[in-house]
Amino acid sequence: MKYFLFSKSLCFLVLNFTLICSAQKNSSVNDINFNKDWLFSKGSQPSAEKKDFDDSNWRKLDLPHDWAIEGPFDEKYNARTGGLPVHGIGWYRKNFTIAPKYAGKKIAIEFDGAMNNAKVWLNGVYIGERPFGYIGFEFDLTPHIKFGEENVIAVQLSPEDLASRWYSGAGIYRNVRLKINNPLHIPQWGTFITTPEVSRERAILNIQTTIKNSGDSAGKVTLQTNILDNNGSTVASSTSELSLKSGTEKTDTQEIEIIKPRLWDLDSPNLYKAVSQVKKDGDIIDEYTSSFGIRTISFNSNDGFKLNGKRIPLNGVCMHHDLGPLGAAVNYRATERQMQIMKDMGVNALRTSHNPPSPEMLEVCDKLGIVVIDEAFDEWKEAKVINGYNKYFDEWHEKDLRDMIKRDRNHPSVIMWSIGNEILEQSKKDGWKIAKMLNDICHDEDNTRPTTAGFNYYPAAFKNKLAHQVDVVGMNYKPYNYAEVKQMYPDMIIYGSETSSQTSSRGVYHLPIQADLKEGSKHVSSYDVVVGPPWAYPPEVEFDVQNENPFLLGEFMWTGFDYLGEPTPFGGRDNSTNGYWNDDWPSRSSYFAPVDLAGFPKDRFYLYQSQWTNEPMVHVLPHWNWKGKEGQNIPVFAYTNADEVELFINGKSYGRKIKGINKTEIPAEFKGFEKGMYPSRHRLSWDVPYQSGALKVIAYKDGNKVAEKEIKTASKPTGIHMIADRNNIAADGKDLSFITVRIEDEHGNLHPIADNLVKFQIEGDGVLAAVGNGDQTSMASFQIPERKAFNGLCLLIVKSTEKSGRIKVTASSPGLDPETITVRTE
Numbered sequence: 048m049k050y051f052l053f054s055k056s057l058c059f060l061v062l063n064f065t066l067i068c069s070a071q072k073n074s075s076v077n078d079i080n081f082n083k084d085w086l087f088s089k090g091s092q093p094s095a096e097k098k099d100f101d102d103s104n105w106r107k108l109d110l111p112h113d114w115a116i117e118g119p120f121d122e123k124y125n126a127r128t129g130g131l132p133v134h135g136i137g138w139y140r141k142n143f144t145i146a147p148k149y150a151g152k153k154i155a156i157e158f159d160g161a162m163n164n165a166k167v168w169l170n171g172v173y174i175g176e177r178p179f180g181y182i183g184f185e186f187d188l189t190p191h192i193k194f195g196e197e198n199v200i201a202v203q204l205s206p207e208d209l210a211s212r213w214y215s216g217a218g219i220y221r222n223v224r225l226k227i228n229n230p231l232h233i234p235q236w237g238t239f240i241t242t243p244e245v246s247r248e249r250a251i252l253n254i255q256t257t258i259k260n261s262g263d264s265a266g267k268v269t270l271q272t273n274i275l276d277n278n279g280s281t282v283a284s285s286t287s288e289l290s291l292k293s294g295t296e297k298t299d300t301q302e303i304e305i306i307k308p309r310l311w312d313l314d315s316p317n318l319y320k321a322v323s324q325v326k327k328d329g330d331i332i333d334e335y336t337s338s339f340g341i342r343t344i345s346f347n348s349n350d351g352f353k354l355n356g357k358r359i360p361l362n363g364v365c366m367h368h369d370l371g372p373l374g375a376a377v378n379y380r381a382t383e384r385q386m387q388i389m390k391d392m393g394v395n396a397l398r399t400s401h402n403p404p405s406p407e408m409l410e411v412c413d414k415l416g417i418v419v420i421d422e423a424f425d426e427w428k429e430a431k432v433i434n435g436y437n438k439y440f441d442e443w444h445e446k447d448l449r450d451m452i453k454r455d456r457n458h459p460s461v462i463m464w465s466i467g468n469e470i471l472e473q474s475k476k477d478g479w480k481i482a483k484m485l486n487d488i489c490h491d492e493d494n495t496r497p498t499t500a501g502f503n504y505y506p507a508a509f510k511n512k513l514a515h516q517v518d519v520v521g522m523n524y525k526p527y528n529y530a531e532v533k534q535m536y537p538d539m540i541i542y543g544s545e546t547s548s549q550t551s552s553r554g555v556y557h558l559p560i561q562a563d564l565k566e567g568s569k570h571v572s573s574y575d576v577v578v579g580p581p582w583a584y585p586p587e588v589e590f591d592v593q594n595e596n597p598f599l600l601g602e603f604m605w606t607g608f609d610y611l612g613e614p615t616p617f618g619g620r621d622n623s624t625n626g627y628w629n630d631d632w633p634s635r636s637s638y639f640a641p642v643d644l645a646g647f648p649k650d651r652f653y654l655y656q657s658q659w660t661n662e663p664m665v666h667v668l669p670h671w672n673w674k675g676k677e678g679q680n681i682p683v684f685a686y687t688n689a690d691e692v693e694l695f696i697n698g699k700s701y702g703r704k705i706k707g708i709n710k711t712e713i714p715a716e717f718k719g720f721e722k723g724m725y726p727s728r729h730r731l732s733w734d735v736p737y738q739s740g741a742l743k744v745i746a747y748k749d750g751n752k753v754a755e756k757e758i759k760t761a762s763k764p765t766g767i768h769m770i771a772d773r774n775n776i777a778a779d780g781k782d783l784s785f786i787t788v789r790i791e792d793e794h795g796n797l798h799p800i801a802d803n804l805v806k807f808q809i810e811g812d813g814v815l816a817a818v819g820n821g822d823q824t825s826m827a828s829f830q831i832p833e834r835k836a837f838n839g840l841c842l843l844i845v846k847s848t849e850k851s852g853r854i855k856v857t858a859s860s861p862g863l864d865p866e867t868i869t870v871r872t873e
C-alpha cells in the first residue's frame with residue numbers, strides 16, 4: 048500500500064504597504080500597486096523601448112488589461128482560442144518618478160503574469176524577458192533607476208498565433224507591483240511555512256525565511272516572526288539573529304509552537320498570518336506578511352485523500368483561467384464569484400488546467416475551503432500547437448516550475464503539484480525521463496506535497512513507465528480503466544484528473560430527444576443526452592464508477608465554467624498542430640460546463656448538485672413553454688439528492704419515481720460513449736403530454752417532503768427584472784456587481800426563450816465592466832452597454848470607481864417595461 052503523509056501548511060506573500068511615501072517610519076519595504084496610468088499601443092512600434100519615444104497618442108489605461116477581449120470576434124481568428132485577437136504585438140509604457148530619498152534602496156518590478164513573451168526595458172536599457180504568460184516574475188531595476196527624475200518602463204508582449212488550445216488572453220493581464228526594499232530584505236517568495244506536527248492540541252510550524260543582503264556592506268539583523276490568528280491577535284512569535292555578508296542571502300529556520308491551532312478545513316478554512324519583521328538597530332527595515340493554514344493532507348492507494356485525517360472524496364472541477372465576458376484580466380471578485388458558484392454546486396476541489404493560476408485564485412480557494420491541484424504545463428517538448436510552450440521548454444521549464452512552487456507553496460489549499468496535462472511524451476519511449484526530472488524538481492522545492500499529472504494515453508503512459516514517475520496518477524476520460532489499473536498496480540494512488548466533458552447550451556432543449564447534435568444548430572441540448580466529443584461521457588458514468596471504486600481520490604470534471612475558445616463539439620478537433628479550425632463558425636466558446644460563460648447554471652449544474660450536496664434540492668427540466676406542442680409528449684427530467692420525486696402538471700400527479708434503483712445502464716446503441724444516455728439512476732424521467740401551466744416537482748426523503756420546484760409557462764415578455772448579486776460593493780475601482788437581467792412576463796415568470804436586446808445606461812460612481820449571456824455562438828462585443836437575452840437571461844457587470852456613492856443602472860428594451868436599480872459603493 049502506498050501512503051503519503053504531507054503535513055504542511057502554506058502561505059502566500061503579500062505585500063506590504065501601498066504608497067511610495069509610506070508613513071511606515073522604519074519600514075522601507077513598500078510594495079506599491081503599479082497598475083495605474085499605463086500607456087498602451089497595439090502593433091509593432093520601432094524604438095518604443097526608448098525613453099524619449101513619443102507615446103503621446105497611446106491609449107491610457109490601468110492594469111490588469113487583456114487586449115484580446117476587446118475583440119472584435121472575427122472568423123480570421125482561431126475559434127480554438129475564442130475567435131479573438133490573442134496574438135500580435137502589444138506595447139505598454141509607464142512614466143514614474145522615485146524620490147531622491149530612496150537612493151540606495153533596491154527597486155524591483157514584479158509582474159504576476161504577462162501574456163506573453165514579455166520583454167522589459169527601463170529607460171531604454173533592456174532588463175529581461177519571460178516567455179511563459181502564466182508565471183509571475185520580478186526584475187531588479189536598481190542599476191538603471193534615475194532617482195528624482197522621470198523613468199520610463201516599457202514592456203513589449205508578442206503572443207503568437209497557434210500558441211494555445213484555449214483562450215489565453217493577451218496583455219499585462221495580472222497585477223504589477225513596484226517594490227522598494229532596503230538592501231537587507233526578504234526577497235520575492237522569501238518564506239516557506241510548513242507544519243511538521245499537527246494535532247487539535249498543538250501544531251509545530253517550521254518557518255524558513257530568506258534574507259538577502261544586496262548592499263555593499265555586511266549587516267546584522269534580527270528576524271522576528273509574529274504569528275497572527277484570523278482575528279489579528281498575535282498567538283506566537285520567534286526571534287533569530289543573522290549576520291549577512293554583502294551580496295549574500297541566508298535562510299533561517301524557526302520552529303514555532305501553536306497551542307490548540309484552528310485547523311484549515313473545507314468547512315472552516317482558518318487562516319493564519321506570519322508577519323516577518325527584519326530589524327536593524329531596533330528599527331523595522333522590512334516587513335513581509337505570509338498567509339498560511341495549518342492542516343494535514345494524506346493520500347492512500349486504498350482509501351483516498353484525507354484532510355486533517357478525514358476522508359474527502361474530491362468533487363473537483365478543472366477550470367481555465369479566463370473570467371468569461373471579462374476575459375483574462377484578473378479580478379478578485381470575478382474569481383471569487385466563480386468559485387462561490389462552484390461551491391454551491393458541491394465542488395470542493397479545483398485543477399488549474401493547464402497552467403499556474405492567478406495568485407487571486409489561490410487566495411480565493413484558501414478562503415473558501417477548496418483544495419487545489421496546481422498545474423504547470425500543457426506541453427513539454429512535444430508540440431500540441433505550432434507555437435506552444437514546447438518552444439520554451441528546454442530553456443525555461445525548470446525556472447517556471449520552481450517559481451510556481453515557490454510562489455504557491457504556502458497556500459493551504461494547494462494539495463498537489465501537477466507536472467502536466469496529456470503531454471504527448473506519454474507515447475514516447477523515453478518520456479518518463481522528463482517526467483522524472485520534473486517530479487524531482489517538485490520534490491526538491493517542496494517535499495510536503497505529492498506530484499501528479501493527467502494521463503489520457505492508456506495503457507501507453509503506464510507501459511512506458513511515465514505514469515510511475517509521479518506520486519499520484521491522474522487519468523483523463525478513462526472511467527472503465529481505473530479498476531484495471533488498480534489491479535495491475537495495487538499501490539498506485541489514482542483519480543480522475545479529467546472526466547465527462549459532456550456539452551450543452553443553457554436553456555436549449557431539442558425535441559424529440561436525440562443522441563446526435565441537431566442538424567444546423569450550433570447549440571447543444573440541455574437534456575444532456577448528446578454528449579459531445581468521442582472521448583466524452585455523461586456525468587453519471589463517473590458518479591457510478593467513483594462510488595464503486597472507493598480507492599479513487601475522486602474526479603475533476605471538465606470544466607466548472609464554460610470558457611472562451613475550444614467550442615467542441617463544433618469544428619471537430621485538430622491535433623495536427625497546424626491550420627485554423629473554424630469550419631463551424633460561429634461558435635467561439637466551450638460547451639462543456641454545467642455553468643455558462645456568464646455564470647448562469649445550466650440544468651447539469653443540478654445533476655452535480657444532486658450528487659455532491661446534502662442540503663435537500665430538486666430540479667426539473669425542460670422549460671414549460673411549448674406552444675404548438677399541446678397534447679404531445681415532452682420528456683421531463685428531475686434531479687434530486689432526496690429519495691424520490693413526484694411530478695405534477697397543473698396539480699395533477701404523474702407519479703412518483705424512486706431514485707437509484709437501477710445502476711446506470713448504457714443502452715446498447717450508445718456503447719462506446721459516442722452518444723449520451725438516459726435514463727440513469729441519477730435522473731428521474733417522465734414522458735408527459737404538454738399543456739401550458741405549472742410544472743412542479745416535489746422531492747421526498749424518508750417519506751417526507753424536503754424540496755420542491757415549480758416552473759410556469761410564461762406569457763409574452765412584458766418587463767425586465769434585474770437582480771444584483773451584491774447591492775453594496777467597495778469603492779476601490781475594482782469591485783464588481785454582477786447583475787442578472789431577466790426577461791419576464793407580467794407575472795414575473797422568466798420567459799425561457801426570450802431574446803430581447805437590452806440596453807443599459809450606467810450613471811454615477813461606476814462603469815461598465817462587461818456584458819454577456821452565455822450564448823456560445825454570439826459574436827457581439829462583451830464591452831458595449833447592450834446585450835441580447837439568451838433564453839431569457841443576460842448579464843451586466845458593473846465596476847466601482849474609487850469614489851464612494853451610487854451606481855444607477857437602467858435597463859430598457861422596446862416593448863418591455865424598463866427597470867432601474869442602484870448599487871451602492873463605499
Ligand code: GAL
Pocket residue numbers: 400468469503523545548580605613615
Ligand atoms: C482534454 C484536454 C482538455 C480539453 C478537453 C476537452 O483532452 O486535456 O484540455 O481539451 O479534452 O474535452
